[in-house]
Amino acid sequence: MADLSDDIRSFMDSHLNPVTFDEVTGRRAVRSRVARLHLGRVATVVVLLAVAVPVGLALTSARSVTTNHHNHGGARQKVVNALDTTVASGSFDIAFSQQPPTPPTSPVTTTTTSTPVACNQLSDTFQGTVEGAVVGASSTGSASSTATTTASVPTTVASSPPPTTASGGNRVSCPVETLPGPGGLAISGQGTVDTDPFAMVVNTTVPGLGAITLRDDGTDIWELGGGDYGLAPDASDTGPGSSLSGFAGLVEGTLGMRQGALDMMVLASPTGYLELDESAITSADQTGTGTVDGDSVTLYKVTLSPQQEATVAGANTTQTTAIDDALQVLAAQGYTGTTATVAVDGGGYIRQITSTATFSDGSQQSGVTTFSNFGCAGTVLMPGQTGSTSPPASCVSPDSASPTITQTTAAPAS
Amino acid sequence: MSADDEIAFRAFLATVEPRLHRALAASFGWQRGREATADALAYAWEHWPRVRSMANPAGYLYRVGQSSVRRRKVPVLFDRPVENDAVFEPALAGLLAALTERQRLAVVLVHGYQWTVGEVGELTGLAPSTVHTHLERGLARLRSALEVADHG
Secondary structure, eight states, rough: HHHHHHHHHHHHHHTOOOOOHHHHHHHHHHHHHHHHHHHHHHHOOOOOOOOSSSSSSSSSEOOOOOOOOOOOOOHHHHHHHHHHHHHHTTTEEEEEEEEEOOSSSEEEEEEESSSOOOOOOOSEEEEETTTTTTEEOTSOOOOOOOEEEEESSOOOOSSSOOOOOOOOTTTOOGGGGGGGOOOOOOOEEEEEEEEEEEEEEEEEEEEEEEEEEEOOOSSSSEEESOOOTSSTTTTOOOOEEEGGGHHHHHHHHHHOOHHHHHHHHHHTTTTTTTTTGGEEEEEEEEEEEEEEEEEEEEEEEEEEOOOGGTOOOOHHHHHHHHHHHHHHHHTTEEEEEEEEEOOOTTSEEEEEEEEEEEEESSOOOEEEEEEEEETSOOOOOOOTOSSSOOOTOOOTTTTTTOOOOOOOOOOOOO | HHHHHHHHHHHEEEEEEEHHHHHHHHOOOHHHHHHHHHHHHHHHHHTTHHHHOOOOOHHHHHHHHHHHHHHOOOOOOOOSSSSSSGSOTTTTTHHHSSSSSSHHIIIIIIIIIIOOOHHHHHHOOOOOOHHHHHHHHHHHHHHHHHHHHHHH
């Protein structure tokens, strides 16, 4: 084997040309320029935020339309660079909170068409009247609805809310928030995002549904708790997963069309809660300084164009479909865009995004997502996957002075 | 960056580049490995104050390089050198390329460059026992394939 050892070393050394100091330092400028030129292609960049929630997850969203293109290049570029740095870390932890949409402040005609609207595992048919329209849920767990309303208040259930327990012993949980309209729930939670390959796990507690763990690999979803979406029948915590786009019905059914669709944008983002796309940013301004987890940060106000959000670089076909679907729902709800405050620390990492999505009737939905443990969050596994979930033993996140504490990112074995 | 910083970075470069470059080349091939090394070191240059204070900067930069490569989605390839073919086993390029990334990393660094499994683990974040497992499996596959090549 000594010969093999020598062979391997000779083979590898035969084409190892050292990287020089000049190459490294010269590459710095090249990288910056390339990053600017390729942002659209790489998809990467830029901001966003948003928020989310999968059947209960939550998130923070940020998109907005603006007619003023205050593209203060320096601020915008810094946000783009921070996004790039954060994504390049490979993994990070998130903590989020999300508020339900506020009531509309002005009358507006909204056409809502949704199919299906689902709320977990429905075993009994129920019907409720929504401003004169009929909303039904079948025993298959889904329902279609079409409602045209002129509302000065949120469109909620006018009749009695559906049952919360099943007469036949099966779970039925379809609170008023499951019906079209602002609805929504206050939700908070935490999780971990791996950026390459993409994988995300989020833990949250949803009022009425309890604790939910959601795993998202960019194509499929596994929801432990809530509707147990993607899990095998009768299995406690394993299963083959189900499509990302098909999850929209549950999310929007649980959180309402607005909050739910905004959350689907996050679930379908190639960077999860750190939803970024340079092309969607229409402006960025440095607005001040602050602190996040005790660290000094610079604050940037960013506006995102919803018209640009359909094109997310790096999104796969499934993610693109889910994003398109969510944008259609949002458009029907009168979504006009999102503004976000992005907090960037001295190391160039995005530490927090506070976002507010706005609708044409004056309703707003806000959320906050805090990011930490960059590069040291470990590997998120989907059910059935095996491997190490731990970050390097000596890993020290740039935002932490001490070695990271690993949280559980492993999934149940199939 | 101050003159002192540049001096310190040059020293860092001289120490870290060979190991980082070998590791990334073992994982991703010469071309992608070199690109990843350059990307990672450029990152270190841009963030030198933070990188120099890290307990394990090489390990951190290995991950930076890893992310850099994986975002490009280019196939892993070891092109057979056009020169010096006689210096080593002709089938080696294909055999190494056929190993998994971690097996190749362990085989090249431990068996080829005489790193300890602990050193590989420190750089990559893998447990030494995991590195050892990848090494054994990789070597077993190489031995088996070389026997076939020798007798074929």
